[in-house]
Amino acid sequence: MLRIPCPWCGERDETEFQFGGESHISRPENPAEASDAEWADYLFYRKNPMGIHYERWVHSYGCRQWFNIARDTLTHEITEVYKMGEQPATRGNNGGANPA
Numbered sequence: 001m002l003r004i005p006c007p008w009c010g011e012r013d014e015t016e017f018q019f020g021g022e023s024h025i026s027r028p029e030n031p032a033e034a035s036d037a038e039w040a041d042y043l044f045y046r047k048n049p050m051g052i053h054y055e056r057w058v059h060s061y062g063c064r065q066w067f068n069i070a071r072d073t074l075t076h077e078i079t080e081v082y083k084m085g086e087q088p089a090t091r092g093n094n095g096g097a098n099p100a
């Protein structure tokens with residue numbers, strides 16, 4: 001089980017949170033001109049890195065706030081927690097993905 005450090009409540013068990021998928025997914029800037037491949041990438045395709053992965057989580061059974069974490073998919077180590085709209089200081093390596 002993960003121990004997730006909520007930025008508002010502190011470290012809690014994973015069971016208090018819900019996973020919200022990959023962070024930093026942005027809608028195409030001009031939807032009318034986006035190609036099918038750009039829409040497919042936006043809607044369906046997600047990174048599956050071996051290394052740092054940027055994820056959204058919500059503290060469902062706590063403060064109900066959304067936030068981002070940078071988690072190593074090999075060790076499950078959470079290297080950074082940051083608020084929505086912020087960019088991480090942690091950068092992926094060894095196949096880890098960087099946010100857009």
Ligand SMILES: [Zn+2]
Binds near residue numbers: 006009059063064065
């Ligand atoms: Zn919280």
